[in-house]
Amino acid sequence: MTDWLKDIREAAGRMDDADERLADICPVVLESGAIRKVGAFLQDQDYRRVIVTADKNTFAAAGEQLMESVTEAGVNASVTFISPDEQGDVIADERSIVQLLLDVKSTKADAVVALGSGTLHDVSRFAAYSAGIPFVSVPTAPSVDGFNSKGAPLIIRGEKITIQSIGPAAIFADLDILTAAPRTMVAAGFGDMLGKCTSLFDWKFGSLTADEPYYEIVAEMTTKALQQCVDHIDAIADRTPEGIRVLTQALIESGFAMLLFGQSHPASGAEHHLSHYWEMAFLREGRRAVLHGAKVGVACAEISQLYHRLDAENSLPVAEEQLERVRTELAKVPSPETLRAWLRKVGGPASIQELDIDPELLKRSLAEADQIRPNRHTLLRAVNDQRRK
Numbered sequence: 001m002t003d004w005l006k007d008i009r010e011a012a013g014r015m016d017d018a019d020e021r022l023a024d025i026c027p028v029v030l031e032s033g034a035i036r037k038v039g040a041f042l043q044d045q046d047y048r049r050v051i052v053t054a055d056k057n058t059f060a061a062a063g064e065q066l067m068e069s070v071t072e073a074g075v076n077a078s079v080t081f082i083s084p085d086e087q088g089d090v091i092a093d094e095r096s097i098v099q100l101l102l103d104v105k106s107t108k109a110d111a112v113v114a115l116g117s118g119t120l121h122d123v124s125r126f127a128a129y130s131a132g133i134p135f136v137s138v139p140t141a142p143s144v145d146g147f148n149s150k151g152a153p154l155i156i157r158g159e160k161i162t163i164q165s166i167g168p169a170a171i172f173a174d175l176d177i178l179t180a181a182p183r184t185m186v187a188a189g190f191g192d193m194l195g196k197c198t199s200l201f202d203w204k205f206g207s208l209t210a211d212e213p214y215y216e217i218v219a220e221m222t223t224k225a226l227q228q229c230v231d232h233i234d235a236i237a238d239r240t241p242e243g244i245r246v247l248t249q250a251l252i253e254s255g256f257a258m259l260l261f262g263q264s265h266p267a268s269g270a271e272h273h274l275s276h277y278w279e280m281a282f283l284r285e286g287r288r289a290v291l292h293g294a295k296v297g298v299a300c301a302e303i304s305q306l307y308h309r310l311d312a313e314n315s316l317p318v319a320e321e322q323l324e325r326v327r328t329e330l331a332k333v334p335s336p337e338t339l340r341a342w343l344r345k346v347g348g349p350a351s352i353q354e355l356d357i358d359p360e361l362l363k364r365s366l367a368e369a370d371q372i373r374p375n376r377h378t379l380l381r382a383v384n385d386q387r388r389k
Helices: 003-013 018-023 034-044 056-072 094-107 118-131 175-179 183-194 196-210 216-231 233-237 241-261 270-284 292-312 320-330 336-345 359-372 379-388
Strands: 028-031 049-054 076-081 111-116 135-139 151-156 159-164 171-174
Touching: 003 018, 003 216, 003 241, 028 034, 028 241, 034 056, 034 111, 034 135, 034 171, 049 056, 049 094, 049 118, 056 076, 056 111, 056 175, 076 094, 094 118, 094 151, 111 118, 118 135, 118 151, 151 270, 159 270, 171 175, 171 241, 175 241, 183 196, 183 216, 183 233, 183 241, 183 292, 183 336, 196 216, 196 270, 196 292, 196 320, 196 379, 216 233, 216 241, 233 241, 233 336, 270 292, 270 359, 270 379, 292 320, 292 336, 292 359, 292 379, 359 379
Parallel strands: 028 171, 049 076, 049 111, 111 135, 135 171
Antiparallel strands: 151 159
């Protein structure tokens, strides 16, 4: 086991219900050639028939190598190519889920292998959960932190909802494949990690002002993963093997942090609520989808701008006895200018204009996006609750 996974297991062992939390930490192979080990794992688990979930791009990137590994191990494998929607996007909606579930049933598959990035993992994890079988993660781009999540963010009747399902039985993250991923996907992964700058603050804010549960161990784990990405931003921007290793490890660590806590608070705050709001608006308008991490990175800068402006104007909606502590935590959030500079450094969008989001949509999302997760006590929710009174 690699040292970083040992650290995560040690952290889990110090938490309440340690046995249950440790059980959620699946094996991870993060190295060059990792995909060649998938077949042996499936064979060891006695999976005789599997379905590989892919789209045309992900199969072109790694499908041949995966199928070779699986078939050489004597495992029968078929491929489900998830059909794109009318705009040409593969999305995690009812149609995609039903398509995969029907194939799982017809082939009597023992497991699902998710070959791709976030959307294909969400489809795979929920379909596998619904069918009562496991799934295995084979990322093709370091674009999201949800590879090892139990939550499946799905689009149901045009609304974004997250449904608890299952985490992967194992993750095989091949650095050769991940390093060859498009620059936009790498930038999206960095943007998803950058979102922790505001999600960690929102989580702490909720614990200070609304007694939300908070685990310092998990917060430290997420903070360390985020800092590793910032410290290696040049290598990530250049897509060096070391930079991609750091980014991928950070994304997986963030996923484990959510698993250990049991909810997504460490990695998902107001910036994710804005991202989900924009995604649903684009769907309603029939517009092409934008990468999740690209939206999160831009939303993080917008939330930082709002939060720091409220502080500068002495208008934080916080009780006097909590104000100093909240301001201390808010001071840890980088400025919007710094966040945008980091996003540009890795080649990602850094403004709403680059995402084709107009000021009116931004205004609506800032006023309404907190209702997407009304049980989350973010600073954005506190601002809007005060306004709604």
